[in-house]
Amino acid sequence: MSLEVTTAVERPTGLPSEAAASAHPVEAPPTGLASPVAILIGSLSFGALFLLAWQFLPPALGVPSYIIPTVTDLAREFVRMAQRENLMMHTLSTVTIATLGFIIGSLLGAAMGYVLGMSVFIEKVLSPYILGLQIAPKVAFAPLFIMWLGYNAWPKLIVTVLVVFFPIMVNVLQSMKTMDRDLVNLARAYSMSRLQIFWKVEMPASMPALMAGLRIGGTLAVIGVTVGELVGGNTGLGYLITFGEGQANTAMVFNAIVLLTLVGIILYGVVTMIESRVLHYIPRAMR
């Protein structure tokens, strides 16, 4: 008895990582020698160095600012864009479509993954086509949707949905196919219905795979919406890229790219937050 109790007590959870590390030096973070503060300082100084080089190197080498604008050029252009080019509206449009596309694509992808995962027959029949669609470059469909639906929000949304759909569907399907049969048998032995087995065993068991799919989907959503905006319409950060390109306004293009990246990072951050909530039962080191 006592043996078991001690082994369990040795693994405290829910403690702040510092307290755990000081009580159990063996379990210190695997980064080893460098402290988190040193890492942070290192990262920040690398970023500062990079910005300084960007600011001073191109002019020193005689590169004109319409090829590579300096950091201050970008800041100046950013303020101008905010005042004159309705930057807020464009950013919001991109965020809205990326978010909507991500949510719809995730829901459809997950639903399809579960349906195919529950029916081996349908999965086998459709698998070559799924593989084909998975490989096909989804963004290349954007011009088609514009021809069909016109210069509005729909083509952008549909491209985003399509791009998000596949990785999530594939991940969910994969996890359903590799389910632990013994867990399902256990539920069967307890006389659970097919639906109960799905809700109580299969769906929760697929959560890690679904979350991994959502992470990929989150970054792809920004690519989807950008391509949609690049090829059609007159709103969004992607549109500002083509608009800036037409005016030979390099700084505008750079700014739009930076903002798109920020949108992607935020989306990814939200997904990561949801993931740590949903997968709280998996020890941090294993995630």
Next chain:
Amino acid sequence: MQKTASVLDLIGVTKRFSARGNASPLTAIERVTLNVRPGEFVAVVGPSGCGKSTILNLVAGLDRPSEGRILLNQVPVEGPNPTVGFMLQKDLLLPWRSIVHNVEFGLEARAISRGERRQRALRELQRCRLTDFAESYPYQLSGGMRQRAALARTLVIEPAIVLLDEPFSALDAQTKLILQKSFAQTIASSAITTLLITHDLMEAVIMSDRILVMSERPGRIVEEIPVDLPDRDNPMARISAPRAREYVDHLLASLHLQEKAA
């Protein structure tokens, strides 16, 4: 033992698996007849691949026999049955559920209220000495504690018979001994009818009332050995009894393990 109606009867049970594209099906077990009486602890030993786990799947109702009959409390088994509890080498705890919630899992297919379900789960955790860990998650428990939680989940449905399929084989030697004792106490104190499937001969000797020896595939029961030792509720006492060693030697001979090693 007095003549009472048995909890579990297998009568001439044969199970064949149709090998795909192959004319001759694989016979896992052949004409197996056995019975387990109320409160009895029966162990089944045999070489690997002798169909031990097939017996378990058949009794649990997850599979149907090709021939023969399986009776649980004199009633034929025709599918998953709420009166059978089974436990495997893997604890099969759901990692996203707390321990008490895991124990409740077995009761969720039944029409009982949430409150009663929780109450029964907590009572069972107490019996398995896990009350302090009711709200913990499986990853926070040691391997031995996880198996005890799995036993609590198995017992909470108040099964007529508990099937144990090598429940200790994934544990280290010390944890195994502690857990065997813990299981033996829990099982003896409530007179739970148990069928233990194992490849560990000593485990069979120290835990059971009766040992059934199976042959290689197709699995048949070749010998029945009543274990005439005291302290069934304390495997640690039995393990040091000299006569336990004799039983193991007998089993070794019965399974022809010496000849195979040579």
